[in-house]
Amino acid sequence: MEFQKVYFLGIGGIGMSALARYFLHEGxxxxxxxxxxxxxxxxxxxxxxxxHFEDDVRLIPAEFLDPAATMVVYTPAVPxxxxxYRYFADHGFRIEKRSQxxxxxxxxxxxxxxxxxxxxxxxxxxxxxxxRALTGGGSAxxxxxxxxxxxxxxxxxxxxxxxxxxxxxxxxxxxxxxxGGRLAVEADEFDRSFLRLYPDVAVVTSADADHLDIYGTxxxxxxxxxxxxxxxxxxxxxxxxxxVDIVVDNPQITVYxxxxxxxxxxxxxxxxxLEGGHYRYDIVVPGGVVEGCTLGIPGWVNIENSVAAVxxxxxxxxxxxxxxxxDALRGALASFSGVKRRFEFxxxxxxxxxxxxxxHHPRELAATLTSVQKMFPGRRITALFQPHLYTRTRDxxxxxxxxxxxxxxxxxxPIYPAREEPIPGVTSELIARHVAVPCRIVDRDxxxxxxxxxxxxxxxxxxxxxxxxxxxxxxxxxxxxxLRGAGRKTRSEKLTCDEPLPPIRIAGPFVECRGRxxxxxxHHGAASACREDGLQGRDRGRRQFVDGLSGVGxxxxxxxxxxRDQDERHGS
Numbered sequence: 001m002e003f004q005k006v007y008f009l010g011i012g013g014i015g016m017s018a019l020a021r022y023f024l025h026e027g028x029x030x031x032x033x034x035x036x037x038x039x040x041x042x043x044x045x046x047x048x049x050x051x052h053f054e055d056d057v058r059l060i061p062a063e064f065l066d067p068a069a070t071m072v073v074y075t076p077a078v079p080x081x082x083x084x085y086r087y088f089a090d091h092g093f094r095i096e097k098r099s100q101x102x103x104x105x106x107x108x109x110x111x112x113x114x115x116x117x118x119x120x121x122x123x124x125x126x127x128x129x130x131x132r133a134l135t136g137g138g139s140a141x142x143x144x145x146x147x148x149x150x151x152x153x154x155x156x157x158x159x160x161x162x163x164x165x166x167x168x169x170x171x172x173x174x175x176x177x178x179x180g181g182r183l184a185v186e187a188d189e190f191d192r193s194f195l196r197l198y199p200d201v202a203v204v205t206s207a208d209a210d211h212l213d214i215y216g217t218x219x220x221x222x223x224x225x226x227x228x229x230x231x232x233x234x235x236x237x238x239x240x241x242x243x244v245d246i247v248v249d250n251p252q253i254t255v256y257x258x259x260x261x262x263x264x265x266x267x268x269x270x271x272x273x274l275e276g277g278h279y280r281y282d283i284v285v286p287g288g289v290v291e292g293c294t295l296g297i298p299g300w301v302n303i304e305n306s307v308a309a310v311x312x313x314x315x316x317x318x319x320x321x322x323x324x325x326x327d328a329l330r331g332a333l334a335s336f337s338g339v340k341r342r343f344e345f346x347x348x349x350x351x352x353x354x355x356x357x358x359x360h361h362p363r364e365l366a367a368t369l370t371s372v373q374k375m376f377p378g379r380r381i382t383a384l385f386q387p388h389l390y391t392r393t394r395d396x397x398x399x400x401x402x403x404x405x406x407x408x409x410x411x412x413x414p415i416y417p418a419r420e421e422p423i424p425g426v427t428s429e430l431i432a433r434h435v436a437v438p439c440r441i442v443d444r445d446x447x448x449x450x451x452x453x454x455x456x457x458x459x460x461x462x463x464x465x466x467x468x469x470x471x472x473x474x475x476x477x478x479x480x481x482x483l484r485g486a487g488r489k490t491r492s493e494k495l496t497c498d499e500p501l502p503p504i505r506i507a508g509p510f511v512e513c514r515g516r517x518x519x520x521x522x523h524h525g526a527a528s529a530c531r532e533d534g535l536q537g538r539d540r541g542r543r544q545f546v547d548g549l550s551g552v553g554x555x556x557x558x559x560x561x562x563x564r565d566q567d568e569r570h571g572s
Contacts, residue, residue, distance in 0.1 A: 001026070002069060003069060004028055004029060004030065004069055005029045005030075005031070005063065005064050005066075005069050005070040005071070005110065006020070006023045006028050006029070006030050006070070006071050006072075006073060006192070007028070007030075007031050007060070007064045007070055007071070007072050007073070007088075007345060008020050008031070008032030008033070008072075008073050008074070008079045009030055009032065009033055009072065009074035009075065009082065009084060009085055009180040010032075010033070010034055010035075010074060010075035010077055010078045010098075011030075011032030011033065011034050011041065011044065011049065011051055012034035012035075012036065012037075012038050012040050012041040012044075012051075013034075013075050013077065013098075013140075014040070014143055014145075014152055015075070015098055015102075015141070015143060015152075015188065016032075016039045016073070016098055017041075017043075017074050017152060018064050018142065018152040018153045019073060019098060019101055019102070019141070019179050020032065020044055020049055021044065021047065021151070021152070021153045021474060022105070022141075022153055022155075024044075024047050024048055025153075025155065028179050029059070029063065029064075030044075030048065030049040030050075031049060031050040031061050031064050032044075032049060032050075032051055032440075033051070033052060033053070033054075033055065033059075033084055034051065034053060034373060035051055035053065035058075036053065040089045040342070041053075055082055055083045055084055055085055056083070056084075056209070057083060057087045060084065060087075061255075067091060067092045067093045067094070070093060071093075071094050071096070072088045072093045072094065072095040072096070072336075073095075073096055073097070073098055074095060074097060074098070074504075075097070075098050075553075076097060076098075076190065076191040076193070077418070097190070097191075097196075099193035099194070099195075099196040099197075099282070100192075100195065100196055102141060102197070103196035103197055103198075105141075106183055106185065106197060107197075109139070109181060109182070109183035110181065110182050110183065110200050110201075110316065110319070111183050111197060111198065111199040111200050111201070111314065112127055112131075112182055112183065112184045112185070112199065112200065112201045112203075112312050112313075113184075113185050113186075113187040113189035113194070113196050113197050113201070113202050114127060114184070114185070114186055114187060114202075114203040114205065114308070114312070115188075115189060115202060115203065115205070115225065115228055115381050116189075116203070116204055116205030116206040116207065116241075117189065117205075117206045117207060117208045117363075118205065118206055118208070118360075118361045118363060118364035118367075119144070119205035119206060119301075119305055119308075119364070119383070120143065120188075120203075120205055120303070121144040121186055121339055121342060121358075122144075122297075122302060122305045122338065122339055122342050123205060123305045123308050123312075123492050124140070124143065124184050124185065124186040124203075125140075125142050125143060125144060125146045125148075125184075125338075125339050126305060126306060126309035126336055126377055126548040127140075127184040127203075127309045127312050127313065128140035128146070128149070128154050128184040129143065129146070129148050129149075129163070129332055129335075129336050129388070130309055130310070130312075130329065130332050130333075131182045131184060131313060131316075132154075132332075133328050133329070133332030133335075134313060134317070134324070134325060134328055134329065134332070135182065137181060137182075138154065138156075138158050138181060138182040138183070138184065139154055139155050139156065139181065139182070139183045139184070140153070140154035140183065140184040140185065141153060141183075141184075141185050141186065141539075142154070142184075142186060142251075142339075142404040143186035144340060144341065144342060144358075145339060145340040145341065146337075146339055147337035147338055147340065148335070148336065148337045152545055156181075162402050162503060167553070168299065172190065180549055182316060183376065185197065185199075185475060186545035187199070187202070187228065189221070189224060189228075190214065191214055191224070192214070192224050192250075194224075194228050195224065195227055195228060195231065197228075197231065198231050198232070198233055198317075199231070199232055199233065199236065200233050200235075200237070200238060200319065201230070201232075201237045201239065201309070201312050201316055202228065202229065202232050202236070202237070202239070203239045203308050203309075203312050204225060204228075204229070204238070204239070204241065204246070205222060205239075205241055205244075205305075205308060206241060206244060206363065206571075207225045207244050207245070207246050208221075208361060208362075208363055212553070218545050220325050222245065222247070224248045225246045226246050226247040226248070226249070229246065229248055229249075229250050229253075230249065230250050230253075232250055232253045233253075233254070234252040234450065235252065235253070235319075236252075236253045236254075237253060237254050237255075237256065237315035237318075237319075238250070238253055238254070238255045238256065239256050239257075239258055239266070239308060239311040239312055239315065240255065240256070240258070241257070241259065241304075241308070242257045242258065242262055242264050243259075244260040248503050249339075249564065252357055254315075256286070256311060256315070258304075258307050258311050259307070260300070260303060260304040260307070263284070264288055265281075265285075265311070266283065266284065266285055266286075266307050266308075266310065266311040266314070267284050267307060268275065268281040268282065268283055268284070268303050268304075268306075269281065269282050269289075270282050271300070273374070273375070274294070277296075277298030277299060277371075277375035278294060278295065278296075278298050279294070279295060279298075279300065279303055280292065280293070280294050281293055281294075281303060282459060283306070283307055285310065285311070285324070286313050286314075288556035290310070290324070290326050290329055290330065291326075292330060293329075293330055293333050294330075294332075294333065294334050295333050295334070295336060296333065296334050296335055296336040296337055296338070297336060297338035298371075298375060298500075299368075299371040299372075299375065300370075300374055301368065301370075302338075302368040302370050302371075303404065306333060306336075306402055307505045308331065310324075310333075313329075317391075318472075325329045341356055341358045342358055344356045344357070353372075353379075355372070360388045360392070361392075362396055362399035362400050362403045363399075363401065363403070365385070365400065365403040365404065366402075366403035366406060369381065369383060369403065369406040369407055370406060376542040377512075380408045380409070381406075381407045381408050381409075382407060382408065382409045382411065383404055383406075383407035383409070383410050383411070384405065384409075384410075384411045384413070384447075385400075385404060385410065385411070385412055385413070385431075386412070386413035386414070386415070386416050386444075387400065387412070387413075387415045387428055387431060388415075388416050388418060389415070389416075389417070389418055389420055390415055390417060390421075390422060390423040390426045391420060391423070393415055393426055393427075393428070393430060393431065394423060394426045394430070395557065397431045397434065398434055400431045401431050401432075401433075401434030401435045401436070402434070402436075404431070404435050404437075404439070405436040405437050407437060408437055409437060409438050410432075410433055410435050410437060410438070410440075410442075411429040411438075411439075411440060411442055411447070412431060412439065412440070412441045412442070413428065413441070413442060413443070413444050413447065414427070414428055414441070414443065414444070415428055417558045428441050429441065447512050451570065454468040466517065480546055486572075517534075
């Protein structure tokens, strides 16, 4: 790229931050605006980006005000009446959407794109992980924070987080025989962004009614996906979920179908539930079977995602003229750690489970709750859900209510608006009226007081509706606020647990560890601190935190040990 400086409008978004990180890695100067500080903007600032949080042209660094030297990249979430956007447009700057820039960066690569109204983040991240295992390299622009790579950008098989590989992992040279190497991308249908891509392998996980504020009708959504299929390069491959109803009229490609366990080109068989919600299964591929696969993350829905990812790399291997290495594939599936806020467990004990998932579409939500039910049969499930967008709530409130009714109890929060202005009459009450199980609406400021002190004494699970670009990760301060509850006084002694810990239980602002009660501590929150780092440091339980609970997630679930009929007898 001829520009030496890149300015981002909406730099804190998950997709935008990956691009910003890429240009920093390439030695470009990077600056940008975002509405809200977050851990992503903090990391980008530490890596060298100049970021501010007010729409004010005067805050743009002077060196980025030369149209001949500066490229401007924006996300569609930033309105065109935005003051800084108007300045750049009026002064002759080259301005491109994030999707346009991603399309430029994909040129010359073997593009493996994952599209769909849900399921694409986990699937595309797994494609990137399989590429590394099978070829030693590959690149990726991801729509979530990969736990394996330690970030949302992968270059030459290595995560780029603070310009360094994840701890304990080195970078390998790309081993793909394909021109330009493999590039895994999440193809986002919002604002028709994925139509900027021309993939060699395309996965379509779903084409449900979503983003109707953009498309207007479900038919328009399906037509956009049909156009995406038409853009697959000649000689390429389409891997589409069995039952997805879109027009496939690209005669220059090979079409494969995949499913969870329905026989087709790619599917799982001999599925066995293991301890902790994990599964062992075989993956059937054209002309063979990869036996004895175990995915590193739980949930039956992730079996389906893994089948799609395996199909994608199988197609790439066919393009290279090589066979899949079954042993390497099994190892990669088993070592896959998943994506933050995608079926992520914070507490998993015999008494209680606390998990987080970004599910923001009714079908995705139903799949998550069904997975939890299969993993914990007979357990009581409490779902905490914050609707994301007024328009999505308006268009799909009945479907959301039907999906949430898979739980035994539902707690709703007010709608997280993200980029939207309120719509009269559109509130969480629309969903609540149609939920078939006990349901209540709780303001986020009172959620911490109510949920941890429910009958079984534990916390539920919380997510954030606008992704990591709006501060979506659960941080220590958020845990402390979520679990603060009764306002008991905490202790401030210095604590150390320097050996592997048994399962822990979160209760109010304390952690039970080997029979002792400790206050919340550490910058990761008590659960992750005890599990990963040992319990160290001083209590910061009353420390003010930045993000609060604004935009608390799409979906959460709490699983209690008590039998459902017992709770019903108690009148809940």
